[in-house]
Amino acid sequence: MLEGLLSADAGALYEAMVRSGPVPLDDPRATSPGMQELVDRGFVRRDYRDDPVLAPMEPIRAVDHAILGAQQRLVEQQRQIVAARQQLDLLQTVYRATHGGGSDVAVEVLSEPQRIGALSLELCLSAKEEFLTFTTRHFKRKPDANTAMALPDAVTERGVRLRNVYERAALEFEGAKGVVEASIAAGWNMRVAPELPMKMVIADRHSALMPLDPSGMEGAVFVRSPTIVAALRMLFELVWSQAVPIGDAGGQQRHGLTPTQAKVLDLLATGMTDGAIARHLDVSERTVRRHVQGLLDALQADNRVAAVHAATRLGWLG
Numbered sequence: 001m002l003e004g005l006l007s008a009d010a011g012a013l014y015e016a017m018v019r020s021g022p023v024p025l026d027d028p029r030a031t032s033p034g035m036q037e038l039v040d041r042g043f044v045r046r047d048y049r050d051d052p053v054l055a056p057m058e059p060i061r062a063v064d065h066a067i068l069g070a071q072q073r074l075v076e077q078q079r080q081i082v083a084a085r086q087q088l089d090l091l092q093t094v095y096r097a098t099h100g101g102g103s104d105v106a107v108e109v110l111s112e113p114q115r116i117g118a119l120s121l122e123l124c125l126s127a128k129e130e131f132l133t134f135t136t137r138h139f140k141r142k143p144d145a146n147t148a149m150a151l152p153d154a155v156t157e158r159g160v161r162l163r164n165v166y167e168r169a170a171l172e173f174e175g176a177k178g179v180v181e182a183s184i185a186a187g188w189n190m191r192v193a194p195e196l197p198m199k200m201v202i203a204d205r206h207s208a209l210m211p212l213d214p215s216g217m218e219g220a221v222f223v224r225s226p227t228i229v230a231a232l233r234m235l236f237e238l239v240w241s242q243a244v245p246i247g248d249a250g251g252q253q254r255h256g257l258t259p260t261q262a263k264v265l266d267l268l269a270t271g272m273t274d275g276a277i278a279r280h281l282d283v284s285e286r287t288v289r290r291h292v293q294g295l296l297d298a299l300q301a302d303n304r305v306a307a308v309h310a311a312t313r314l315g316w317l318g
Contacts, residue, residue, distance in 0.1 A: 005066045006041065009034040014043050014056060022053035030054055041066055106225035109212070116209070116220045123203040130161045132236050134200040137169035138215045162188045165236070165243050167196040172276040180246055180280070191243035192270045200232065208232045244269045244317065246280075257316070264291040269308045269317055 301307035
């Protein structure tokens with residue numbers, strides 16, 4: 001009832017006191033953290049007439065006082081936000097002067113690995129609506145489930161949509177299943193494509209980062225040109241529309257297929273080997289081959305390529 005003005009414990013205690021009356025000072029509730037909060041917020045007063053008690057303030061006065069206090073805190077927070085924004089341009093100018101580049105540069109070539117890594121995180125933190133990535137087979141170190149696609153809580157808590165397309169070869173190493181599961185648990189919507197032209201990071205519609213070479217060892221290009229960022233987003237959406245969902249989305253019941261058959265079909269469409277599919281599904285290669293043969297029979301196809309074409313035509317792919 002008083003959510004936002006009091007903690008749950010303090011709110012429940014105040015409502016109980018409004019109904020039942022004052023609390024004696026020797027009552028265990030008188031020394032509880034909830035009671036201290038009520039006293040500090042002006043919901044309860046000490047009354048020393050007759051037997052000393054803690055008495056509830058009249059709700060209209062207590063709540064009105066609390067609302068006024070909340071409004072004052074909001075005004076102060078807004079003042080701090082305005083002050084921070086006023087300092088932003090100066091800080092940005094100093095930052096660019098220190099780390100290279102200028103705020104008016106539409107395309108900036110970066111060569112320092114530390115700067116590139118820091119910028120990837122900065123773009124992630126700056127995203128307000130959507131953060132898009134391409135992941136290729138070129139890793140500086142093998143990913144693992146503890147670090148894969150991990151993002152700061154501040155990003156996920158504000159509802160930023162997270163989408164990533166994996167290149168097929170990037171999912172064929174041992175342990176890739178754990179990486180995918182950890183990424184999905186962290187809020188990522190994942191798909192896989194047969195090939196990708198490069199790694200890429202896009203934050204909303206304002207910035208993008210991509211390497212100068214496939215491995216990313218020769219530097220990167222930081223793009224803030226709205227036109228180029230829009231073109232890169234179009235590339236991402238085109239690849240995304242043709243990529244195959246992985247994770248739970250690929251295992252839904254459809255067209256009479258079992259969840260496992262649906263997942264095998266989705267992974268088959270990416271061109272994954274039987275071994276890679278087996279690792280992702282925690283089954284044996286023999287089981288995968290049995291499912292593949294069942295799909296070939298159901299689709300009346302002579303080979304895997306024909307099966308994928310038939311499944312696409314029939315709308316069987318997720």
